[in-house]
Amino acid sequence: MGLAERRRALGYSQEELALLLGVDRTTVGRWENGRVYPQSPQRRGLAAALEVSLEELDALLVPPHSTAREPVGQQSSEPPKAGDPDEMIRRAFLRILTVSGALTALSAEDAEALAEGVRAGTPTEFARMNSHLWQVYQLSRSKGALYPVVRDQLSTLNEALASSLGSRRPLLNAAADLFQLAGEVAFDGNRYADASASYALAASVSKDAQAYDLWACALVRHAYVDMSEGHCHQAAQMLEAAERLAGRGDENLSTRHWVASVQAEAYATLGDLDACERAMDRAETVRDLTGVSANGGWLRFDGARLAEERGSRYVQLGRLDLAQAALERALAQTALAPGQSYRRRGAVLTDMAAIGAKRRDPDQLVTYGREAMSLARASGSGYVARRLRSLCDEFGPLSRDHRVAELGAEIATLSAR
Template sequence: MGLAGRRKTLGYSQEKLAELLGVDRTTVGRWECGKNAPQPHQRSPLAGALEVSLHELEVLLSPSRTAERGASHQKSSDHPKAGDPDEMIRREFLRILTVSGALAALPFDEAEALADGVQRGDPAHFTRMNSHLWQVYQLARSKGTVYPIVRDQLTALNEALSGARHRNSLPLLKAAADLFQLAGEVSFDANRYADAAASYTLAASVSKEAGTYDLWACALTRHAYVDISEHRYREATETLRAAERVAVRGDTALSTRHWVASVQAEAHACRGDLAGCEEALAQAEEVQHLADGSSNGGWLRFDGTRLAEERGARYVQLGRFDLAEEVLGEALKQGSLASGHSYRRRGAVLADLAVVGAKRQDADQMLAYAGEALALAQASSSGYIARRLRSLCDEFGPMSRDHRVAELGAEIAALRTP
């Protein structure tokens, strides 16, 4: 009997077991099919929930691993060269570099040289590859499509770090901290909060070991986003205070400390603190005084271009709908939000405007904005937009008797994310 069999014996669904452990249902599913194994800190709670010892839990996990190895062996026999992990990773890098629309302009020989450098464990090539992956992530309408490539890059980095024990591994540690943050972004967009938090925790730990303060502060800030999304505002505030202290030790030419302030504004708004929110937004707006190059387009993307959207969203959270509607309406007109690659940003603004309509019990306004946001969520499979729309459903109130609103609620409930 494997993990799934034990769960069923106790009468638990995957959803119920996930709820008991504070993880996503998809995480339980991956444990049961052998795609992932529980992290060390998750094993004791899992064993307790399944009413087994840690040793018995290890036995329950074994069939899934055996099945996974069997599937891998079958795949290898179908493709003779697939058994070489380095070659698999190399081919995957070449594929993403030469096929991706974001990088199609990169000559094949340059892409091949980059893939070979990654295979050799060259830190400079890892850093450059990470930069390319962030570009692909930002341009991808469905963020989940980037995950397989990120996973393979992490595998290659792990192998490179294993071989770097007797030489300077700091550049590789920095590359790993960078990539863990991207892995967390992909998980966060898919609403896999436990996976995202684990990735950000690893990123913070590795950044600290490498002495890279800006990377460290950004990892902590992303972790605070997870806490905010799960309504743990006190924990988010504490994490952001730590991020603020770390950011002060970073590069003053970078926008790290301003991004921390921007997220602190959200935490204040969630707690109903208008004064604290306004003060934090003012600090975030100081980013406009930095020179070009204050963000790197990868793990640090805050450049102030989204401040209007963020201010509007904070006003919505604070119940200042008059101020919110004015700011968000202006943000919606900005050219950057008209781009097809800005689905997530535009969807978030539309969802906030729909909330304003719902708060006013204006069904027509709410339906107009929510309908467009729903279309973007369906086109991009964005868990982020879906999450914002599901929160909107809590605001329907008496409008839910309107058949148009009821149909919208059903469509939102049916949204699927990776």
């Protein structure tokens, strides 16, 4: 019997086992096909979940196919072009991310053995720097510009983790926070594998720190990756787990409201209007919270985007009149004053263009589509580019209009950048 057979015998899917252990589903797949061994802390959890001893677990594991093991959470890709600066930054980023994941899994004794008297920073300093980086991320037109900065912060965090003594929970919280930011930068750049690796690490570390709100937010972000890849049922399962975790978190935070908002998106994609509206109604109770309910970093949901989110859900469900009214309110709220998000406004404009496409109105489609294009070019946002690429699927007969055809050609050029 192999690992997969044992998992199935106990009634677990790969997704369920991954959620139980706080890892990514693809990690379970790699364990089962022998591409990588579980790390020591993961082996203990895996053995417990499968109800076997460590010796029995070793017998279930298939030896890796080669001596060069693939780092956990990192997927293979095509060979990079020699000297490609972006690829070099990405590989350095992933290497440091992998080391961070290994260090957060070390016991206090193992960490002490690695210590060389280097103290790179305190948890308070890391929390302050992470908060600053989230602000820079939100205000930056080009999210990819943060790759080198986040990479450097990960390097500093590695040194602190390796030399930390005593309680490690504050550093684990800082690591889970930083992994989520790393995932956001990767996700905006359409690097889904990198984003998944970052969010899986964030979930695993949050679990170790018993930080339920951080853990729930990591799962929410992972669900976005699933939805972007068309795995909406899988995303819904992930969000159900996030909802349970958020229920164990701080009731003064907006975590459970953000979960509900993203659940509404998943239900809309699945065509379930009633479930979508119930989820949106739960999300809107965020207005009942008093005090500071969002930290501006790994948790930013404060209800300010509810109009555009509801409008986008109605677009997905084909309720165009309801969608347009909500999106017009959202456009008024996202006027490009200093500090407003190009990514956020670009998404609203793309939804307005999609309404034009569904109504077979080329003027509305082209007007809003071109404005969204200009923001995508200005920001270099992979997220807005993805939304525009999806818009092309709605063109239908309007593709015969030369203005629509030109817009489609420009979007194709943008997507290839």
